[in-house]
Amino acid sequence: MYPCAIKDEHSKRVLDWAVADHMRTELVTAALEQAIAVRGGDLAGTITHSDRGSQYTAEAI
Incomplete structure (x- = not known):
């Protein structure tokens, strides 16, 4: 399981996140x-x- 979270450093809150079974650009x-x-x-x-x-x-195509 690979998580990716996007955090707003100003408000310190996590805006959203995604989890996948791979660690690719998607x-x-x-x-x-x-x-x-x-x-x-x-x-x-x-x-x-x-x-x-x-x-x-990476550049997403």
Whole structure:
């Protein structure tokens, strides 16, 4: 089981998360898409940070 959580560092709350049986880019994009929906689609001024693992830095096709 591989979890991916998206946390708002300003409010300190977890916006959303995803769990999968793999650690591929799809896991990260699923968590990001859900977190974006929680924020109402507003991405203005958003900065993301990760541990630079390949699943976070890969180009999704």
